[in-house]
Structures are given as C-alpha cells and as structure tokens.
Amino acid sequence: MRTFTERSDTRRVDDEPSMPTRYPDQVLEEFAKLAEECSICYQCGTCTSACPSARDLYRGPRRLVRLILAGEIDALFASDDLWRCTECGACTTACRMEIDVASVLARVRALERIHGSIRCPERTAAEAAARRLERHPRIENVLFAAAMAARGHVPRDVVGAAEAGMKIVRTRLPGPKRAATGASPTRPTVTLPFYAGCSLPQDGELHALVHEVAAGFGVRLDEVDAGCCGHPSRGAVPTHFTSDERVWTACPACDASLAEASVDTAPLWDALVERARREGFALRARSASFVPYVGCLADRDKAIAALGDAAELAGVDMQVAYPGLHNACCGALGGMYRGATKGSKRLLEFAAQAGAPVVTPCVLCRDNVRSAARQLRLSVPVYFWPEFFRAAEPPREEASDA
Amino acid sequence: MNDASTRPRVLLCECAGTMTNIDFHRLAAHAAEQADVVRGAHWCGREGQAQLLEIMEAGGERPLVFAGCSADFATRRFQKLMARGLRMEVADIREGCSWVHGDDVDAVTRKAMGLVEAAVRYPSTTAETLSHSTRENTVLIIGGGVAGTQAAAEIAQMGHQVELVERRPFLGGRAARIGSVFPTNDCGQCLPTTDDQAGVRKCFHRNVAIDHPDLHVWRRTTVESVSGRPGDFEVALRRLPNMVTDACVNCGTCETVCPEPASEPGHKAIFHEYYDGRVVRTIDLDACSFCGVCAEACPVEAIDFTQSPERMTVHAGAIVAATGCVPAPDEYVEYLGYGHDGVVTQVELAEMLPAWEEQAALGHMPAREVVMVQCAGSRDRRYLPYCSRLCCMIALKHAMRLKKLFPRMKVTICYLELRTAGIGYENWFLAARRAGVEFLRGTPPEVQFDADGRPVIEVEDVTAARKSVLRPDLVVLSTGLVPPKENTAMAQILGIELDEDGFVEILDRKNRATETTAEGIFVCGSSAGPKALIEVSTEASAVASEVHNFLRSAGRRSTPASVVDEAACVGCDVCSTMCPFNAITLVDRPDDAPRPVEVKDEGKLAVIDEGVCRACGICAANCPELAIAHNQHDEAILGRLATLTDGVERPIVGFYCKECAGAAISLGGQHKDKYPENVRLVELPCLGRVSALHIVEAVRLGAAGVFLAGCAEDRCHYRTGDASAAEQKRVAEELLAEARLAVPLEQWHLCAVDRLSVGRRIRMFAAKATHDDETLAALERELEQLGGHCLSHADVMAGADSTVGVAPCAGCGGGEPVAHVH
Numbered sequence A: 001m002r003t004f005t006e007r008s009d010t011r012r013v014d015d016e017p018s019m020p021t022r023y024p025d026q027v028l029e030e031f032a033k034l035a036e037e038c039s040i041c042y043q044c045g046t047c048t049s050a051c052p053s054a055r056d057l058y059r060g061p062r063r064l065v066r067l068i069l070a071g072e073i074d075a076l077f078a079s080d081d082l083w084r085c086t087e088c089g090a091c092t093t094a095c096r097m098e099i100d101v102a103s104v105l106a107r108v109r110a111l112e113r114i115h116g117s118i119r120c121p122e123r124t125a126a127e128a129a130a131r132r133l134e135r136h137p138r139i140e141n142v143l144f145a146a147a148m149a150a151r152g153h154v155p156r157d158v159v160g161a162a163e164a165g166m167k168i169v170r171t172r173l174p175g176p177k178r179a180a181t182g183a184s185p186t187r188p189t190v191t192l193p194f195y196a197g198c199s200l201p202q203d204g205e206l207h208a209l210v211h212e213v214a215a216g217f218g219v220r221l222d223e224v225d226a227g228c229c230g231h232p233s234r235g236a237v238p239t240h241f242t243s244d245e246r247v248w249t250a251c252p253a254c255d256a257s258l259a260e261a262s263v264d265t266a267p268l269w270d271a272l273v274e275r276a277r278r279e280g281f282a283l284r285a286r287s288a289s290f291v292p293y294v295g296c297l298a299d300r301d302k303a304i305a306a307l308g309d310a311a312e313l314a315g316v317d318m319q320v321a322y323p324g325l326h327n328a329c330c331g332a333l334g335g336m337y338r339g340a341t342k343g344s345k346r347l348l349e350f351a352a353q354a355g356a357p358v359v360t361p362c363v364l365c366r367d368n369v370r371s372a373a374r375q376l377r378l379s380v381p382v383y384f385w386p387e388f389f390r391a392a393e394p395p396r397e398e399a400s401d402a
Numbered sequence B: 001m002n003d004a005s006t007r008p009r010v011l012l013c014e015c016a017g018t019m020t021n022i023d024f025h026r027l028a029a030h031a032a033e034q035a036d037v038v039r040g041a042h043w044c045g046r047e048g049q050a051q052l053l054e055i056m057e058a059g060g061e062r063p064l065v066f067a068g069c070s071a072d073f074a075t076r077r078f079q080k081l082m083a084r085g086l087r088m089e090v091a092d093i094r095e096g097c098s099w100v101h102g103d104d105v106d107a108v109t110r111k112a113m114g115l116v117e118a119a120v121r122y123p124s125t126t127a128e129t130l131s132h133s134t135r136e137n138t139v140l141i142i143g144g145g146v147a148g149t150q151a152a153a154e155i156a157q158m159g160h161q162v163e164l165v166e167r168r169p170f171l172g173g174r175a176a177r178i179g180s181v182f183p184t185n186d187c188g189q190c191l192p193t194t195d196d197q198a199g200v201r202k203c204f205h206r207n208v209a210i211d212h213p214d215l216h217v218w219r220r221t222t223v224e225s226v227s228g229r230p231g232d233f234e235v236a237l238r239r240l241p242n243m244v245t246d247a248c249v250n251c252g253t254c255e256t257v258c259p260e261p262a263s264e265p266g267h268k269a270i271f272h273e274y275y276d277g278r279v280v281r282t283i284d285l286d287a288c289s290f291c292g293v294c295a296e297a298c299p300v301e302a303i304d305f306t307q308s309p310e311r312m313t314v315h316a317g318a319i320v321a322a323t324g325c326v327p328a329p330d331e332y333v334e335y336l337g338y339g340h341d342g343v344v345t346q347v348e349l350a351e352m353l354p355a356w357e358e359q360a361a362l363g364h365m366p367a368r369e370v371v372m373v374q375c376a377g378s379r380d381r382r383y384l385p386y387c388s389r390l391c392c393m394i395a396l397k398h399a400m401r402l403k404k405l406f407p408r409m410k411v412t413i414c415y416l417e418l419r420t421a422g423i424g425y426e427n428w429f430l431a432a433r434r435a436g437v438e439f440l441r442g443t444p445p446e447v448q449f450d451a452d453g454r455p456v457i458e459v460e461d462v463t464a465a466r467k468s469v470l471r472p473d474l475v476v477l478s479t480g481l482v483p484p485k486e487n488t489a490m491a492q493i494l495g496i497e498l499d500e501d502g503f504v505e506i507l508d509r510k511n512r513a514t515e516t517t518a519e520g521i522f523v524c525g526s527s528a529g530p531k532a533l534i535e536v537s538t539e540a541s542a543v544a545s546e547v548h549n550f551l552r553s554a555g556r557r558s559t560p561a562s563v564v565d566e567a568a569c570v571g572c573d574v575c576s577t578m579c580p581f582n583a584i585t586l587v588d589r590p591d592d593a594p595r596p597v598e599v600k601d602e603g604k605l606a607v608i609d610e611g612v613c614r615a616c617g618i619c620a621a622n623c624p625e626l627a628i629a630h631n632q633h634d635e636a637i638l639g640r641l642a643t644l645t646d647g648v649e650r651p652i653v654g655f656y657c658k659e660c661a662g663a664a665i666s667l668g669g670q671h672k673d674k675y676p677e678n679v680r681l682v683e684l685p686c687l688g689r690v691s692a693l694h695i696v697e698a699v700r701l702g703a704a705g706v707f708l709a710g711c712a713e714d715r716c717h718y719r720t721g722d723a724s725a726a727e728q729k730r731v732a733e734e735l736l737a738e739a740r741l742a743v744p745l746e747q748w749h750l751c752a753v754d755r756l757s758v759g760r761r762i763r764m765f766a767a768k769a770t771h772d773d774e775t776l777a778a779l780e781r782e783l784e785q786l787g788g789h790c791l792s793h794a795d796v797m798a799g800a801d802s803t804v805g806v807a808p809c810a811g812c813g814g815g816e817p818v819a820h821v822h
Helices: A004-010 A025-038 A046-050 A061-070 A080-084 A090-094 A101-115 A121-135 A141-150 A158-172 A204-216 A252-260 A268-279 A300-314 A323-327 A342-354 A363-376 B024-031 B046-059 B071-077 B079-083 B105-121 B146-157 B173-177 B253-257 B293-297 B346-361 B391-405 B425-434 B487-494 B533-552 B574-578 B618-622 B634-645 B660-670 B692-700 B721-738 B752-756 B758-769 B773-786 B793-801
Strands: A190-195 A219-223 A247-249 A265-267 A283-285 A289-292 A358-360 A382-384 A389-391 B009-013 B036-040 B064-068 B089-092 B138-142 B161-165 B190-192 B201-203 B215-218 B221-229 B232-239 B310-316 B318-321 B343-345 B369-376 B410-415 B438-441 B455-461 B466-470 B474-479 B521-523 B584-588 B604-608 B652-657 B679-684 B705-710 B745-749
Touching: A025 A061, A025 A101, A046 A061, A046 A090, A046 B455, A061 A101, A080 A101, A080 A121, A090 A101, A101 A121, A190 A268, A204 A219, A204 A268, A204 A389, A219 A268, A247 A252, A247 A268, A252 A265, A265 A268, A268 A300, A268 A389, A283 A300, A289 A300, A289 A342, A300 A323, A323 A342, A323 B455, A342 A358, A342 A363, A358 A363, A363 A382, B009 B024, B009 B046, B009 B105, B024 B036, B024 B105, B036 B046, B046 B064, B046 B079, B064 B105, B071 B079, B071 B089, B071 B660, B089 B105, B105 B634, B138 B146, B138 B310, B146 B161, B146 B173, B146 B190, B146 B215, B146 B533, B161 B221, B221 B487, B232 B318, B253 B293, B318 B487, B318 B533, B343 B346, B346 B391, B346 B474, B369 B391, B369 B455, B391 B410, B391 B425, B391 B474, B438 B455, B455 B474, B521 B533, B574 B584, B574 B604, B574 B618, B618 B721, B634 B652, B634 B679, B634 B692, B652 B660, B652 B692, B652 B758, B660 B705, B660 B752, B660 B758, B692 B705, B692 B721, B705 B721, B705 B758, B721 B745, B752 B758, B758 B773
Parallel strands: A190 A219, A190 A247, A247 A265, A289 A358, A358 A382, B009 B036, B009 B064, B064 B089, B138 B161, B138 B318, B161 B215, B318 B521, B343 B474, B369 B410, B369 B474, B410 B438, B652 B679, B652 B705, B705 B745
Antiparallel strands: A283 A389, B190 B201, B221 B232, B232 B310, B455 B466, B584 B604
8 A cells, every 4th residue: 555655755746846745654643544444435426425514615625535545634734614614524434435424524633633634614713612611611602712813803793793702792791681491480390411512601681591491391390511512623631521321502513512521411392392282381482483594513304394383383374495404504613613615605595585584593503693694694594493482371280290 | 008909109399490509319219218209300291291191081090299389370271181081189288398498408308208298108198078069949048128129139040949938028138128229219129020021110010020939938937947957957937828819909998997996006907007019918817806797898808717827848959048137126216206297207208208309399398497417316425326328328329419409498418428438429429518508517416496496406516616506407316227137046946146236247348249258158238237238139149159069069179177086075065166157066976976985874975067167177176085086187397396306406496387388488488488398387277277286396306497477467267277377376375484494486367468478477487486586687787778668676676575466567567557656
C-alpha cells in the first residue's frame, strides 16, 4: 500500500509551490488506517446525496473521503466543511460499500483538532466551548457569543442574537422570576426525570414554558443536573449520569450525545403524547395546520412521525411536501448558525405558501429557522413544540390518581 | 531390471552439440549401469525420428527414457510418433541442466547423471487403458430460453440426440417476453437458423431448427435427480401435463369461456403466454377447477383432461444448464420508493412503452420528466454486490425511445458509471447525448414523495459537486439481475458449484467459460451471470461445440486415475473434501475388502471415480495414511529426490508443476538464464501433489532451501493445488521447526511471462539459502542496471523473504509490482 509519506515525497514540485506540511508519524499512520478503511469507496456520492448539511457544503462527505484517499491531509485540514458535519450518520446509512463515513469524518476531526488549524466559526465554537466546559459544565450563550464576537465571528442574524441576549439578561435581572416550575397540576401527576441541557436554562421563559406545558399533561419534571451532554460540536466529554433510568430531554442534541454515552434518553414530547393517548385526552394546537421541521440532530423520520401523532391528537393538519424538505439543514451546519440555507429557504417558502407556521421539536432549530425567516423576509412563525402544542383542558370529573 | 525383455532403454540426445558442458561418455557409461544406452546427435532430426520409430516398433515391453530436451519440447518434436503410441519418460538434461549451468563439466555431468538415473529408476506410470471409452450420444439441456434452445438446435445439427427441458409451457425465456433488445433495437424473439444460408434468423415459431428430428422438447418438465457419471448420466424428469394438445388452432374460445381467474392478473386458468409456434395454450393447474367448460367449447377437441403428470428417465452423455437469470426482487429497491406510485423498474417501463407509443401518436405526453436511477440495488454491498452489465444499455435504449416519442420530455439518467463496453455500445451513449438525454453522475440514497405523491429525488451531481433536487413524474429503477431461486436446488441435483452470487460457477473464467465445476456438465447464457442476448447467442454456439468435443473425445486422458489402497485407507474424509473435482466418495467398506488393523468392522472406504479423477495428486499429497497411489507414486518422488541430491553439497530443491510453472522454467531454460548446478528440480503434475513429507525429506537429504513453484495465483489448473501446497508447506515448516532443521521455504506463482526472470529468481533464492552475500549484491546491481526500478536492498529482501508468493515483476523476478512506481 502506498503510504502517506511516499505521497508527500513523490509529489511533483510544480504541483504546489509551498512544501507540504510534515505531519507526525502518528497522524500519517492514522490517515493510512482511514485510507485503508475507505479504500473500497468508489465515489458514488450517495453519502453526499444523503447528507442533510451537504446542500450548503463545498465538500460533502464524498469529497472529504476522496481527500483521505488521495492523501491530501493539507487540503483536508483546510476544509472547514469538516466541522459542519453533525454526525447524524445519514452518510453511514446510505453508503453502498458499508463504510462508516460518519466515524471516519469524526476521526479526521479529532486529528484536525490537534494538528490542524482550520479557522471557521464551527471549529472555534467547538474549541471555545470545550475550553469553557473544563471550567463550567454548561455553555452560557451570552458569554459564548461574546467570546465568539471577540474572535471576529459576529452572528449573521445580529437582530436575533441581540433579542436572545436581551432575553437572557432579563432572566438574570431581579423582577418577575421564572414562572413557578410546578404549575398547578390539574391532572393526575407523574414525575419524570428531565435533563434540560444548555439551551433551555438560558431562556428562562422557554424553560418555564416547558415545565408549564408538561404540567398541563400531568407531568412534573424532575431536573437532572448532570452537566454538559457532550455534543460533538461542543467537543466535551459526556458527563456522568448516575441513574440507569430513562431521562427525558427537550433537545435533540442532548438526545444524540447522551445516546452516544449509553444514557437512555427520549424526547419529552414523546412522553407527553403517549400520556395524552393513554389517559385519553386531546391536544390543543396554536393553529389549524402546521409544517413540521426536524433538523439533523434528531432521529428525523421518527421525529416527524411523532409530530404527526401530536397533530392527530390535536386534530390539526400536518402539511408535508416530501420528507427531505422537512429535515434540511436549519443553517447551523452542526455548529454555529450561519444564515439561511437553500434547505431552510425551501422549507420557509413552502410554509409561506401553505400559510402555516413551522413547528419543530428542536429548540436550536427553532432559533435558526426563525433567524432564517427574518433574513429572507418571510413572515412565517416558527414554533418550538411546547409553544405550539398544549394539553387540552381536562374535564373536571376525570381527575383521579393513576 | 536385468531381464533383457524389460530392461529400459535410454535414448541419449546431444542436441546437435549444444550441450558442451556435459561429458556424454561419462553420462552414457553411468546410464549403462541401469539401461541400454542408444546415443544420438540429434534425435528429433529426420534420421533420429526414423531410428526412434524402429526402436519403438521393436521395443515390446521395454520402457523408453529420452534424455535430452524438456518434456514440453520433446512432446512437440515427437508429436507424430506420440500419436502412433510412443510413450517415454523424459530426462531433461538440456533446459533443465546443460543450458542453465556454467562450464563446470564435472558438476553439470553429475547432475545429468542424476536426472537420467531418476528417470530410469522412478518413471511415472502411464495410462495404458483409457478411463472411459464410450459416451452416451444424448445431451440434456435444462432451460428453453434463447441460450438453451439455440444450443439445442446446434447440438442436434451436429448429430447428437437432444433432450431440451423447459419448466414453463413455452419456449423463448425472458428474451421472448421483453420488448426490443439492444444492441439491435429489434425484438428478442429470433434465433439463428441452422440451415445453409448464412446470417439467417427467424422467430421461435418460424424457426425450423427447433423441429430437428433429434431435438426433443420437454415442456413443463423439471429435473428431479441426476446420477451416473460424465458420459453416462441418468436423469429423472417430471413432466406436468399440458392438457392442450397440438391440435389447438389458437382460436381462443377456451379462454373466453373459462370461468377461473389465474393467480397472474389478466390470466385465466387456461392461458397463452408466448407463441413459440408449437404449444399455443396451456392450463394453470393450480387455478383450474377442471370444470371441463373449455373442453366442451373447443371446436377441435384439443383439450384433454385425461393427461396426468409423468416421471421419465433419460440417459445423457452431457448436460447443459441454461436456466438464465431473473430481475432482482422488489425488496432490493424498496429503499428507492419501489411500490409507490410513480416508481417503476425498467422491465415495467418496457411493458408500458407500447401504450405510451399510442399516446404519443395522439399527441399526449404521459410524463413531463422521467428520471432513471442506475445501479438500483446493485454494486451495493447490502443488496447485489455485482454489476449486472445490461442495465446501462437498457436505460440508454429506453431513454432514447422516450426522447424519440416525446422530444420535449426531460429524461435524466442518474448513473455511477455508464458501462457501455461492447461493440457499438458507445455509439448508443453518443446518440443518447445527442438526443438530449441528461446524464447526472450520482445516485440518490432514497426517493421521497411530496404532498401530492410526486417523487422528489435529492442527489449529489458528483461532477458538478453540488446537490440537485429533481421532481420527476416517473422514476425508473434500473434493477439488477439475479440467479433464479431454483439455482440452489439445481446445483445440488447436478453436483455443480455456484459462485458467491448464486450463479453457476464457471470452471475457468478465461478459457473454459462454458464448463461447470463438474465434468460433463456445461453452462451457457445468463445462468453463469447476466448477459446480453448478443453474448448469450455466442455462448450457445460455444457450448454446442464444447459438448460436441466432449462427446467425441472419449478417453482423452493419458494419465491413469489415482487409486485408493484399501488395505491402508482408514476412511477419513480428507481426500474427498480436498478433491477439487468431487471424484472421491466415501462408501461403506465391503465386508471382504482388506482393511488396516485399526479399522474394525464398520467403517468407510474412499473410492475414486476414475471417470472423474484428473490425476492431480492433491488427494495423495493430503492422505494422512499415504493410502492413495498416484501415477507419480510417493516412492517415486522420494526416490527421485534421493537420486537427484545424491552427492550434492547443500542442494537447493525445487518442486514445480508441469503446467504454468513448468512452462516458465522450461522457457527460462531455453532462454539459457543460468543458475547454480546444486539446484535440483522435481517436476509434478500439479503443485498440489507435493506433500510435507516430500519437503521434509528434501531437507533431510541436506537441502539448503526448498521452493515450490506453481501456477499463477488462483489459476491452478486443478483449481486448488496451490492452496493444498501452501498448507503442506505450512505443515512442513512446523515439522522442520520442531526438528530444528528450518531452511528457507518459498512458494512461487509462475507463468510463461516469467520466463525471463525465473532464472534470476532461482539464483536469488539459492544465494539467499546459502548465504551467498556476494551473489546477492551482484544480483542487486544487475537489477539496478535493468533500470526503472526503485527497489532498495531492503525491498528485495522483503520480497524474497515473503512466505506467500507475490506476483513477481516480469522484468526482475522479484518484489511487488507496486515497487515499480516511478
């Protein structure tokens, strides 16, 4: 087999004016291993076709794999697309040659983190997050955004960022506190362990809303404070969960990362819908129809199906064009929001035409798609699940303990 | 040996004085100790041959040993005498001795003496009786598609009786049922006729070649079992009744009155499918209620319900499997939305096209945009890992047809690679591009559907490196082709092997494309892998002549089959599992058979079918009891080894097969590439004949190194000889390591292209085994001078050290080809 050292030696001088970087043997060995794993790739491009982020990538998984095969470490370590992979695994599922593409790219990222110097917001975000996480278990968006801004990365959706910042500041100021977390239960109550992650606690109103909506279903949320979920874009080590019990989450990123760490998690919305179905009560929705949206972090097919279930219980119309439309990239590309994508544009245009709001079970997606709508000047409301669905008012006489 | 009537005769040839480094007086004197020596300057000359003929005719029982050129060379030179019954053992003192050694007359002569003595004392047995003398003149052909029917017609024309067995009621197979076919763009219903006129083709129903008096068609018939041996198979057949007799005039009254629907939509219990001109209608026995309405309605009384299934036996000398292939099952393409409206396969599109043609005539366009997805479920490790070869051309054919019918239709072909390798195929690709068909390199992982149920395809346009979203009205999946599911059962019945994809395994993909792994059983057409009609037709003709040759060449073997010594066989199954031709079976040991002491009353005994055995010797090499006698007996091999190495200081021993390695070594000898005299070579029929015993014995006799040279990798003429040799080499290595006698052992894969390098390879091995650093350094310099090579000393050593054979470089004989990067 040709090794990477040979590749560097045999390159013609006029190929590239500058000398190729010499990497430590360990890196070359790891790349040789990766190349061997990918050697049966025949560049069909099915991975890129499947990649939800690739609509906006210059180099999709296929081209990144090609660079591995060509031994172009320099080019790989210069491609910021590497950091826009969300490890959703669609490429691995689609691969005709059964190559674990997602894992290959993750390993390249691990190498790049040590030996490369890509300057892109996603990587910087991951790096800054990792550093902060060493000290604090949770990312704080205000500080994070400030850190990013200090490095020259101003979010494209400045208005949105300012709004979010103001909101966070408001929750920190003295005044009307968070709504009581245990809104008066009107139904038989169960208690579920709940992991809020890093996004919810920064938006006090939303956080309170989640508790309130859950309470409407007769669900009391017992918050597990277990630190960072360890999402890859944050680059942190998953923290320890002490209990084997299933933990319910409000964020698909938490879901995905905790699953990696073998923690049994599921979206809170599933529990709520399931409870409504079991207890025989309906859901109430904000409007008569909606357009579902699920980003890359969630199990997309399942999450859209779950939205369908909620729609059925609420008696509202879920408007679906074709699945790929409803799981395009929200614009974060797995890292930091970078503006509307072709995918979010198509989604929002569809919603605008249908005259229905977009509903998503992912709080990150909500913010990003909302920003995209603002950027594209499309007046489409974008709702997070609990902002759209609620339990219908229970008939009084039914109240008894389950 | 001293008996005058059996005393061997040695014909000593000096090859017109080209062997100056041999002292022929001394050689003759040595040979005279064992045999009568007749010296000649040039035996293959006119006078020599005349003299040889005299000796042959006067010879009687006296064995002949020819000492001169290699067996390869001598066989060709004495071809005419061979045909007249000349049998002789050959001692190769020319390419194997004189020509490859230097001027040390003493050493070279002593080697020649050893070679002659070994040939005199340890000849291999020759076939005096032929293993089979007659072959049944009947050929059974399974499958009445284009392949089977054409082969049947041609074989019948060649003068053999043909039994053509077809599972369905109608001949014609898949080709007859599909529309137009590439590359001719006409229907697939014609066969070449076998009459005098060149280039004539006719539809099945008009083709009288099928009506040859010696060609018997068995419809609705399946093969139940096969027994017997090549040349004389006994085949049990089961035939379902057709119920509709030949009297049928195709009026269709029966179908009109039939009240029973059949399982296939649109069919009734009495139906017609494809008109092959002989049987018009048939009855679906599962659907028929036997009400008899049709029989009453039939104006010509062609329906006979008294017919019943029958079982018959036919005898056949050869069998041809022509069972074709079928489209991949639906579940392989469900991930691409198959089953949903707006997604069809190419086969279904072909069925739709006639209706679309009519729509086109009315000025309608049934679809605005059509996307064809190539490699749907193919070249995919999760479904079909292989390329079905036809789908690209089918897509081009259909795409062009669509563009012709509907010039404004957008037709996109999503492809991975467009494989248009075939005579004239590339022109189709060109024509399709000209016709405005769009080509998008890339395939989607899924087909999605929008709210209106219209397909949406998201695919990377690989060449443009961007994603495209296509919204066609129709998605056409180019599905692959798979072997029919009945193949497994058929393979079991016929005793043939299937390849990893389930198609019939071909004996040799390069040279014997119509032979299966079982002798006397042949294959043609798509049974052995998807093929276009053009290739199927060629194969049908090819198999016809192969079968003809087989039936006409009774007794073509010149080596006797191996024999099991009943007194030594313990009935283990080593030989029967190792035999590459399934020639060995274990039978219950007859009560009166001799048996080894450890075998008590019950027990098995290995029996070799001499009609199937090809005398490779793999069984003999692997038999743990040395109970199998091969025509190169163990004693003969060990005796040769002892004779050849006698009096040699640290010999290098090489075992080589007489096929590819033999070709390389004897051609290398003619090239006069030198190697040291202490190299002693033992020729075997196949490298599989070598056993650990032989290797250990060579080392015991003082060998400094042993090499085993066989055919090119995976190209053993006896299929598994190289694998067997590798295993025996491993065993020998273990034994030698235990005895602290380890010497370099190597296995090489050679073929005729290595003729220029084999000498150097042997030299290098000898130098390494004897730690001759000087020679090694010289060899390295020699290689450098050959130029273009970047081999370092370390690479040379790594190449030579490797225990598995590496494909040698034709230029230098060492290292991996990859080392030759410039």
